[in-house]
Amino acid sequence: MSGILLADDEPAFQRLTGAWLRGLGHDVRVVGDGDAARAAFAEAPADLVLLDLAMPPHHDPEAGLALIANFAPAPVIVMTGHADHALALKAIDAGAWDFLAKPVDPDILRIVVARAMDRAALARELAALKARDTGAEDMGLIGTTPPMAALRDLIRRVAPTRLPVLVLGPSGTGKELVARALHHASPRADRKLVPIHCGAIPPEWDCARFSDY
Missing domain, CATH: 3.40.50.300 (P-loop containing nucleotide triphosphate hydrolases)
Structure with a gap:
């Protein structure tokens, strides 16, 4: 299974999306605010982060954008009800893997999550290969x-x-x-x-x- 951190402050969205992702075979942790998301990732990094931008304690999309850098190197999929072109560009510029407007279409989310997880798996494999070569090259x-x-x-x-x-x-x-x-x-x-x-x-x-x- 693959670890996903779902950060969203809407209980209904947490339950429905969390259950749906688990049904696809993913291990999902759910948090309800930005500080908890940062702490959860620091304690146990996830393979993928699904991030709502306007969460407590600030309820401000700009504060959500500032969170993205805390989840590197995991891909971050931003999900927000504050959907506009400028905000999407800011999210991608801040390092987000993708940007989805709420309400999120399950079929689109499934495809985006699959692509992001593939990308994360390739990144881990590349890191492992580089680590394997480092021992010999250091000598x-x-x-x-x-x-x-x-x-x-x-x-x-x-x-x-x-x-x-x-x-x-x-x-x-x-x-x-x-x-x-x-x-x-x-x-x-x-x-x-x-x-x-x-x-x-x-x-x-x-x-x-x-x-x-």
Whole structure:
């Protein structure tokens, strides 16, 4: 289910619209004023906000417009009985996803909500993909070529496992960077990574003592 925050001060509209949206499979929270809407979103961000503009405590569409920025990055669908062209432009300029005049046509609302929820889902997916890439890129694995993309994908797949990984390559190709990226993306990222220059280890040393690391 998808989380929707419905902010409207009309009890009948709250009941009817809330029940209708739940019937479409959405999880809906209902609040009746601007302050409550801001607090509810801060406590648990919604995927979508349906916002009446003229709500308590101000009952002023301009105050409702000022609320829109508090709900980023969720799309906001503005619903108001104060429907005019200038107000609609102000709402879109303030960051609203769409503007609907009351009384709201259920078929139009269904379409607009579906489009907004799709947009929110795509935004979350993009954010997740960017977050997945950040770990490797922070360790110096930059580049957009297919081999680099394949390397980052391999690191993401291997890092969560407990398998030993052997990184091969000529001197200067970034083997230690790959090792650091693997460590950074693994469940052991909060533990120390201990690089050891094997070529500098004297032959008489007992390398078995490093196994505990």
